[in-house]
Amino acid sequence: xxxxxxxxLRAADAGREVSVCGWVARRREHGEHLAFLxxxxxxxxxxxxVARADAARPEHVVKVxxxxxxxxxxxxxxxxxxxxxxxxxxxxxxxxxxxxxPFVLDGHxxxxxxxxxxxxxxxxxxxxxxxxxxxxxxxxxxxRRAMERLGFVEIETPLLWTPTPEGAREFxxxxxxxxxSFYALPQSPQIAKQLSMVGGVDRYYQIAxxxxxxxxxxxxxxxxxxxxxxxxxxxxxxxxxFVTEAVKEAAEAVTGQRPPEFDQMTWAEAIARYGSDKPxxxxxxxxxxxxxxxxxxxxxxxxxxxxxxxxxxxxxxTGRARLDSLVERAKALGAAGLVWMRVVPGDGPGALEVxxxxxxxxxxxxxxxxxxxxxxxxxxxxxxxxGEHRRSCEVLGQLRLDLARPAVGTxxxxxxxxxxxxLFDGVDELxxxxxxxxxxxxxxxxxxxLLETDPLAVRALSYDLVLNGWELGSGSIRIHRADVQRRVxxxxxxxxxxxxxxxxxxxxxxxxxxxxxxxxxxxIDRLVALLAGEENIREVIAFPKTQSGADPMxxxxxxxxxxxxxxxxxxxxx
Numbered sequence: 001x002x003x004x005x006x007x008x009l010r011a012a013d014a015g016r017e018v019s020v021c022g023w024v025a026r027r028r029e030h031g032e033h034l035a036f037l038x039x040x041x042x043x044x045x046x047x048x049x050v051a052r053a054d055a056a057r058p059e060h061v062v063k064v065x066x067x068x069x070x071x072x073x074x075x076x077x078x079x080x081x082x083x084x085x086x087x088x089x090x091x092x093x094x095x096x097x098x099x100x101x102p103f104v105l106d107g108h109x110x111x112x113x114x115x116x117x118x119x120x121x122x123x124x125x126x127x128x129x130x131x132x133x134x135x136x137x138x139x140x141x142x143x144r145r146a147m148e149r150l151g152f153v154e155i156e157t158p159l160l161w162t163p164t165p166e167g168a169r170e171f172x173x174x175x176x177x178x179x180x181s182f183y184a185l186p187q188s189p190q191i192a193k194q195l196s197m198v199g200g201v202d203r204y205y206q207i208a209x210x211x212x213x214x215x216x217x218x219x220x221x222x223x224x225x226x227x228x229x230x231x232x233x234x235x236x237x238x239x240x241x242f243v244t245e246a247v248k249e250a251a252e253a254v255t256g257q258r259p260p261e262f263d264q265m266t267w268a269e270a271i272a273r274y275g276s277d278k279p280x281x282x283x284x285x286x287x288x289x290x291x292x293x294x295x296x297x298x299x300x301x302x303x304x305x306x307x308x309x310x311x312x313x314x315x316x317x318t319g320r321a322r323l324d325s326l327v328e329r330a331k332a333l334g335a336a337g338l339v340w341m342r343v344v345p346g347d348g349p350g351a352l353e354v355x356x357x358x359x360x361x362x363x364x365x366x367x368x369x370x371x372x373x374x375x376x377x378x379x380x381x382x383x384x385x386x387g388e389h390r391r392s393c394e395v396l397g398q399l400r401l402d403l404a405r406p407a408v409g410t411x412x413x414x415x416x417x418x419x420x421x422x423l424f425d426g427v428d429e430l431x432x433x434x435x436x437x438x439x440x441x442x443x444x445x446x447x448x449x450l451l452e453t454d455p456l457a458v459r460a461l462s463y464d465l466v467l468n469g470w471e472l473g474s475g476s477i478r479i480h481r482a483d484v485q486r487r488v489x490x491x492x493x494x495x496x497x498x499x500x501x502x503x504x505x506x507x508x509x510x511x512x513x514x515x516x517x518x519x520x521x522x523x524i525d526r527l528v529a530l531l532a533g534e535e536n537i538r539e540v541i542a543f544p545k546t547q548s549g550a551d552p553m554x555x556x557x558x559x560x561x562x563x564x565x566x567x568x569x570x571x572x573x574x
């Protein structure tokens with residue numbers, strides 16, 4: 001039906017007779033019997049000179065046959081890849097008529113997202129979505145190439161699975177054959193891939209579809225896709241090397257350049273320097289500890305065990321209203337308050353002073369000491385938070401992002417490995433520790449004896465990969481011994497009967513020779529969004545849900561009919 005794609009024609013094709021197919025992107029009248037049609041397919045747009053084009057309207061599906069020729073002098077369009085040529089002597093065939101589209105697809109008009117999602121089949125024709133979906137396909141292909149080169153075998157794991165404790169609500173599927181029983185859709189293939197290691201697969205990977213019933217946001221959907229991998233007889237550095245190679249290949253497939261070596265820091269270092277376990281390394285403003293300088297201060301609010309500071313370069317010009325809003329922001333984040341200091345020139349060459357509501361309560365040595373510790377210069381703004389170490393760091397870490405975080409798609413790609421996470425992250429309402437990642441993570445062997453006595457001090461053999469302040473994914477060395485797994489389950493408050501009912505099959509598998517193994521999984525949606533320069537992963541997913549979890553196009557979720565409910569043994573009670 002066609003000989004060429006619209007966006008592939010160039011000056012070298014002049015004189016060729018071709019046929020193109022696509023949608024009418026734009027129609028411009030040129031005299032009484034002549035019109036210019038811009039015809040679009042996924043490769044781009046080509047201008048066609050057509051006689052008597054009354055039948056062709058925007059978004060009509062057409063076939064145009066004609067001769068490629070150079071555009072007349074002075075009419076070339078440098079903004080188009082096909083801007084030097086046009087199709088002349090054209091024969092137009094309307095393959096299917098179309099109603100006027102619900103919005104213009106020229107990329108210039110702002111369109112409400114709800115409208116875009118309701119008519120997603122139209123929105124997908126836009127250059128932005130075509131680019132993003134093909135970029136995503138390139139990433140998937142690169143990941144597969146890397147995995148296969150590294151000796152991994154692709155295995156598909158079940159979508160109908162058993163509930164697992166991974167920290168998020170699960171979607172469940174009622175059983176038609178066993179009323180009152182349910183499958184769980186997998187939050188990840190975690191247990192299945194561990195069982196594959198017991199089965200001697202050695203190196204497994206999957207581009208896996210996963211589902212979590214969590215509140216949606218810019219970097220989270222109910223359904224998501226991850227590169228999931230597991231390997232036997234490996235340590236932490238081996239797994240990180242596998243993932244690094246795959247991610248570098250994916251980034252190179254998109255950007256044409258291989259990313260530089262990934263940074264690495266411990267979880268404790270990331271919290272202390274950036275106030276976050278997913279630090280954005282594209283800019284500075286690292287957190288400084290100034291507790292020692294202020295330990296004997298007369299200002300009681302700054303005599304805390306931990307006083308942290310950040311410097312906003314050039315921020316001394318910040319107005320009072322904005323400073324007041326930063327104070328309120330810090331309080332909303334959990335701080336008792338926020339101290340700000342504008343850095344101004346002092347008396348004498350190179351001398352510095354502070355303009356601050358608390359300046360008069362601090363000695364000259366304390367003011368100078370804070371500025372020296374932070375490396376502040378005239379014209380900067382210093383922000384201080386006092387209180388518990390982690391909370392102070394996290395508050396300043398968020399203010400750091402509020403003040404200076406670069407936009408997505410700018411500042412390059414800064415990958416970082418975060419290692420040595422705590423095994424447990426706080427306790428629940430019953431005082432039981434909560435798994436920081438999942439309960440199958442191997443405790444650091446140096447901390448095993450603390451499992452029963454001080455579980456919150458136990459470190460994990462786990463690691464996260466972050467990019468530009470987004471967490472891409474997590475991994476760990478897994479527990480492969482039944483006795484250690486039972487101890488972790490016990491620390492989580494799970495009794496023997498519950499463990500046996502939920503995970504007896506896993507512990508049983510360990511009895512038959514489970515090798516040491518570890519793995520990782522990272523979100524392809526997030527990686528693609530960052531490589532595409534998109535703020536929201538919905539822009540790189542073909543058919544996403546809205547912030548409320550709805551699908552405006554299909555109307556999902558919707559009710560089931562009485563017959564279906566009866567077959568499933570379900571009665572709606574609320």
